[in-house]
Amino acid sequence: MLRDAALRVTRPRMAVLAAVHRHPHADTDSVIEIVRRDSGEVSHQAVYDVLRTLTGVGLLRRFQPEGSVARYEARVGDNHHHLVCRSCGAIVDVDCAVGEAPCLTASDDSGYTIEEAEVIYWGRCPTCARRPPVP
Amino acid sequence: MLRDAALRVTRPRMAVLAAVHRHPHADTDSVIEIVRRDSGEVSHQAVYDVLRTLTGVGLLRRFQPEGSVARYEARVGDNHHHLVCRSCGAIVDVDCAVGEAPCLTASDDSGYTIEEAEVIYWGRCPTCARRPPVP
DNA sequence: CTTGCTTCTTGATCGAGTCAAGGTAATGGG
């Protein structure tokens, strides 16, 4: 995958790529932790850098629900969406009914060229929905 | 409006409320600037605090497109969405076709109780679309 | 193997946002 993107194959890059594949929706800190556990010492700077590079070439996708830090996932190109629990912050993927971007058309595009519609569903996960809201 | 929300009427609050009404999608720094221009010295802390309080009682809405700082708007309760230019960051409102939250149903809700679907359309504004992409 | 450029390490820095303590002023009862 790295070679296909014309990138050099290095230990930090492989570790980050593997980490995000195995832990979708992981934030940067978690990625750092996983990478260090799996392949020894790696600087936090390298992880930040790799995440940005891989996001740039489209091997990873970065997203950031409001009130959360940046998170990364390896599912790219299928235009899926996210469902976030307001209580505990749990995130699950939601397939896009249409499958291609943009899956929605705006009622009025104001002359803009629309490339993508990003949808975030906000709600409560089964566990949090069971008990009364305590925010 | 403030009294209805059981809040004391103070100069910073009125100034912030007016500023956001007149400048939708303003970020915190802009709000601070506008407020100071209109009603003299106000601490940045007060503005942050007021923005949070007003957002809490529902007089303002906070949103934060990825790669941008927090922005505030006074249109609340009509469940409208946003259209953001990838090039220059311009933001315009898009009315929701349905009008009530959630305006979309997820293909698979994973057992979650969905309260709201937040949609961000990404594209290019008329001005940026005219010239070739230079990111 | 060597060269050259990309990538990683180390350590400092930035900036949005928050915390904490103490002073100030909006409200409501007298």
Add this chain to the structure above:
DNA sequence: CCCATTACCTTGACTCGATCAAGAAGCAAG
């Protein structure tokens, strides 16, 4: 109208995610 109560604002320090910069290390082409 005035005072007491308490919510609210000011000041200043601080947190934390993320980025910048300079130099060392490692990968790949010849």
